[in-house]
Amino acid sequence: MKLTEIKAIFHNGLWKQNPGLVQLLGLCPLLAISNSAVNAISLGLATTLVMTLSSGAIAPIRSYVPNEIRIPVFVLIIAVLVTVVQYLMNAYMYGLFVVLGIFIPLIVTNCIVLARAESFASKNPPLASALDGMAMGLGLTTVLTVLGGVREIIGKGTLFSGIDLALGESTKSWVIHVIPDYHGFLLAILPPGAFIGLGLLIAGKNWLNLRAEAKTRNNQSSTPIVGEAVQG
Amino acid sequence: MISALWVMIALSVILGIVLGYAAIRFKIEGNPLVEKIDAVLPQTQCGQCGHPGCKPYAEAIAKGESDINLCPPGGDEGIHKLADLLGVEYKPFGGDAKPKAKAVAFIDEQTCIGCTLCIQACPVDAIVGAAKQMHTIIASECTGCELCLPPCPVDCISMDTIAENINNWKWQHPVIIPVRAVA
Amino acid sequence: MTNYLLIIIGTVFVNNIVMVKILGLCPFMGVSRKLETSLGMGAATTFVLTLSSGASYLISHYLLGPDLAYLTTLSFIVAIAGIVQFTEMVIKKTSPDLYQVLGIYLPLITTNCAVLGIPLLNVQANHNFIESLLFGFGGAVGFTMAMVLFAGIRERMEGADTPAIFKGAAIAMITAGLMSLAFMGFAGLVK
Amino acid sequence: MKRIARSTLQTAINLAFFAVIGTAILAATFSLTHDAIESTIEAEKLKLISQIVPPNQYDNDILRDVKNLPADALLGTSAPTIAYIARLKEQPAAAIIEVVAREGYSGNIRLILAIRPNGELSGVRVLAHKETPGLGDYIDIGKSDWIKGFDGKSRITWGDAQWKVKKDGGQFDSMAGATITPRAVVKEVSQTLQYFALHRDELFAPTTVSASTHVTGDSK
Amino acid sequence: MRALHTFHGGVHPSTHKAESTRTPIRQARLPSQLIIPLWQHVGNRSVPIVQVGERVLKGQKIGRPEGKLSSAVHASTSGTVSAIDMQLVAHHSGLPDLCVTLIPDGQDEWITHAGVDVTQTSHAELRHLLRKAGVVGLGGAVFPSDLKTDAHRRQMKTLVINGAECEPYITCDDLLMRERAQDILRGAELLRELLQAEEVLIGIEDNKPEAIAAMQLAVTQAGYRNMEVLCIPTLYPSGGAKQLIRILTGIEVPAGVRSTEMGVQCFNVATAYSAWRALAHGEPVLSRIITVTGNVCEAQNFEVLIGTPLDELIALAGKQADTNRYIMGGPMMGIDLPSGTVSVTKATNCIIASSPKLFPPPAPAMPCIRCIRCADVCPADLQPQDLYWFAKSNNFGKAQEFNLADCIECGACAYVCPSNIPLVQYYRYAKSEIHERSVEKLAADKARERHEYRQFRIEREKTEKAERLAQKERDAAAAKASFEAGLAAAENAQQQSINEAIERAKVQAATTHALNTEALTQEQLAKIAEVDARRAKMRKLAATAGADDEPPKS
């Protein structure tokens, strides 16, 4: 497939149709697991893996599935993949597995996974679907990471705490203490902080978009909004 | 391993039966939505939305083939209404035609040769008159779609924008809250 | 009896599925633009959730048992998907309007984290059948309540002079945040 | 009617087909990872234990050398729990017991203690608690070393009357504004020591058959 | 004394009535010209029936009612019609409308007129006379009184005569009652007779003791048994028809319901007076009492000819230098008049010359803080703060749900609002938007109907054409057959085809000429003609108007 298409797919996933900021899908893990950068990245990557595989797997079989059991079959496939991932983590990343807890099986119900399966994979060839899955996954991961990082810094004053759970004891020293002897603005790492943080991120994206628009509008003459003329 | 297989098979068979049955039992035909959408459209029948009239556009929207922001006469108002009706996000006008101020067609009786061409063009039968007779337009029926302008061989039809008068005058939205920062 | 009451109070208020447990957010965000819609969605979810927590209990106890535990997620989600699909067809038939509004969100009930999350939590806390049902029902009611109240606030905010970049999703998120802040007040009510 | 039956059956079979494949894959993964998982969990357990009993102080298969403890008020437990016995060269080295402090600020606090044969605390850790973050949670080793204050203490060091927070005239520190949590912990630890005094011999009695391979503890 | 009822809310703005009640009603002198709007009433604009240059007599009808809900307009004095064109009129929009300009000849020569014996005349006839005399509600609603006197075969209990005059500054009804109580009561009795009401209740606010005394005296003198003058507490807007009806009878007339349907009807005292003059003396409504007050040398009441230009009226009371604009009506509900060129109409009960000192421009509006002072004073039990919120955000559906329609625009809410929000303007804005939408909706439905009918018609024509083609084939076949049958049959075959040709021609004719005219109902056909006539006229006028004076927008 052409490079431009690939570009388009990734632009979609990472910015234009970003799951976390625009589509507002896959919010639960995004908000629940983003209380530290490490958790965020880990779950993000797990999700990305699942999305890539599931979209890739659903695309080829889409034509053989009768409509009325479309969704059950899709979730079935996703569920299988997720459970596999779950067991692998359980076996080889126990610490992380415990931290992410219920949210690993919940990747199954992460809206964005099925949403992509439904809206993209069920209409496109396998490769493109897989890429789309990955792009969306990465989009989610990015937001997760940013949110996680910000919340961790504000809330605990650290960054990458608990990295040892993911990469083993040796990495304990990697933890960065951004603000030494910091009181800890607990709100940030509690549920309210998650919502507010995401709200601010979305606002930030809107701001960038608006600025971009303003630029283009200055460049070429503005088009009048519909309705101006109608209201005499 | 085997038991696992049996369990899942049992489960899926049960489901399959339920769903397969439901799929037939609860089949729905026709789409009541079209009427609802059509009711929102302005019925100017001007075709600027790229569909031959409002109903077809309504059908296109209901099928999801067409976007909700293509009807100029409907204006922003209309798009908002559609967005609400369909539970989707509002999006600014997307068509190419620009909305015009409301107007009605007016036939200059002196020039009209009674060719009946405009009569055949008018989607709402707002033009009356028979062959070889001078035609007139019932202003109250005219939707201002301008479809009668092109066919007229002697260009005797003009569009009068409806000027503001005491009947159609409207109160303005009071602008409050000083917007510009004064400090 | 009091035990059951506590489960209901706990799930509806103290551990509200959306505000505290942070589950089921996508529909919470997506279908709360209008009061009526959120009510419809809440009803549908309640139905599905109660049903599926019952079903999942039966599955995990009579079909799976301890040694097939690794099938839990799979079997649950398949069952849920089935129930949802069924509900969808029924609604589509019985009330096209509701179907129109719930639109894309009905199939998404399947992916409403709460719908899988609650059964899983049920297993974790090994609730008995009644408890599972109540837990599911309570959770759904909590979900509906939160969503309806949220919808109320969003409708009122429509006219407000919100800064442009915060209009829509952003301010909605922040509102949800402040709501969950308020819900923290219930902390410790049911230990 | 026939049509319905047929299509229904078709769907069923169709779904079943996918189910079979899925299940197969899962079953495979499960059997592949099963042992790995078992061992990781045990490893975790040992890691935890090693925090309160240095590995060099025992040489037995500690996870197999267990005693079943019935529920007991002193332990704050409402269901049977398990004690792991550490031995060095067949000689008792420590008993590792899981207990519950019931009077936390917001619910139960689960503790694990290691007690040397001489009734001296080898170490205490908090397994799980719901105390207020930033206030009551300094009992957690991750937040502060307060919990280490128990190391080496025994009922000989201080009489039972001394096992209180300073605010109540005892020996243990507490953060101003959060004495409920430490109160609860201190109380439970001292009770466990009393329990140990009563059951010392049963605990350290040589294990005949390895009671069970079932592991309790902080496994989800 | 009967027990009075109360209504929710209300406010007590300082009344400022003393200024204009010191002197009795004074006759305004004949102005240099009279600009008489043809649209002074609720309903359709009346149609001019005089020509430019024509001489008219005092009381001569110059505009005839148009349709049921309309009224007549008369020449207020004798003179010549100098123009029939678009002139600025007293209206919120500040836009021009069709007016008849009259140059008085100073003789004030009456057209021959005579009253009727009201006891001997049928009710229908009397109503017709009211309509001919252009009697409309002078309390502010200018609703054609003939319609209001039609009880619609309901059993009427009470006729309420509205002498409340609750608005600050206005005193025209007060003086009318002091000086002409007799005729008011006769008029009231007449209206009661028309409505077949059992009793007449006259409500007057207790800040007009003289008026109350005068009216009570008149009642006792004339000895009306079923008539009662009631003194009601001063509370704005007790003069609102619904509020007054509530106060006097305890009945609440819901929005959209005619008060007659609940057995009561409400008329203003001036209306009653003019009704009597019209029927008993045959005098149409040519003048009315107008309070001229505010920023003038001596505030007082004048009897003014309809059509008198504002400037000339103000001049009589002595114009002050710093007068910047005029308010027609009271300060609570009045209209803001940009210039003094407009003329007084039947609705003009008061002219307040205003100066920046007298009515300072409103302070900048702040956001609503939901303090609900507005809700506390709303006589319609509405939630003004919600209505405001919806109107502000163009959420008209919700505004209607919250009963915007019941708002009587009394302005009490805006009067008390600490945030100085122009609430009433928001409500008027929302109302006019809603009205426009409903109009558009109707138009759209009509268009849909007609469009669908047209589709159907075209369909039918198609099928007919198809049939005709089929017919042709068959004919051809038949022809062939007959040909083989032999020459003998030949000519009658020809004969046949000829006949058919004729047939076809006939059919063709039948279907081609008619086109869509068949779609038209009878009155539509009728409409075409006059619709066009009118539009043609309006265009001419519009053109001329546009030429000589652009409406100054404020």
Place this chain on the structure above:
Amino acid sequence: MFSSPFISQPSSVSQIMLRVLLALIPGIAFYVWYFGPAILVSLTLASITALVTEALMLKLRNRAIKPFISDNTALLTAWLLALSIPPLAPWWLIVVGTAFAIAVSKHLYGGLGSNPFNPAMIGYAVLIISFPAPMTHWITPHSVDGVSLSFAAQWSYIFSGVLPSGLTLDAVTMATPLDTLKTQLHLGLSVSEIRDMPIYGRLAGHGSEMVALGFAIGGMYLLFTRIISWHLPLVYLGTLFAVAGLFHVFDPTHYVTPLFHWFSGAAMIGAFFILTDPVTSPTTAKGKIIFAAGAALLTYLIRVFGGFPDGMAFATLLMNICVPLIDIYTQPKVFGKKGAGK
């Protein structure tokens, strides 16, 4: 083109808010009398922060600054927040709280009049959840266990966190009466034993009861000047009294008297100044009653069974969430439609 009416009552938002500020004075006076001048410091800090944040947000939102900065609402928010957190708290605490309240919970929603949540209470909730430790150190009133800090000492503690040598934090601060009550009950003491502790006075906490009284006096002023309607305070205090009374009668050893609940914590200031925030409370009479009753119930539940010593703030916020629905479903019947069921 002006629309009628052309006259209006002389009244303005800033004037209303000013009156509310004045009504707070008695309470503040008692506060200073019993707990020393520290409160004045936090009031000042809060006011400055509030005004600065307000101006900043207005500038960012590109709105006129003068009319809004002078409407006194920011000040009111600041004062109410300052009055609900410990006066001895470190200076940055009140600053963070006020800034958050004004910026996030007020201006992100469109500023004055548009905020669904009570800004001051949002500020309080954020603080107690983020910094519970400093939020539980309240000054011990004078005349309780001798020690009392000089103004200088208080000042230095607020800004540098150092106490005069020889004084521990525990010596000069205490948990609030409600908090102590909770702690001691937790330890198994009975109400009567607890009430004998020195920090308690006639009605409730020594000193704090008088402060509450002061707020009640101010509240009366608001009632008589018609700035607030009777519904909210009356129903709130009434319901609180009823519930507390019920529990007290049925088990006096574990549940304190209704009066104790009235005069401790934020009950009084809440009833008259916080619940009554016009912007964030229902507009209909029926709605106000539901709102107040609900708030009272929640307050009691959280105080007695919940995880926080005082429930006022969270009760307010939780009821704020319900306001839009309450308003919608308690619309009064309009003129003429009273008879007909709507």
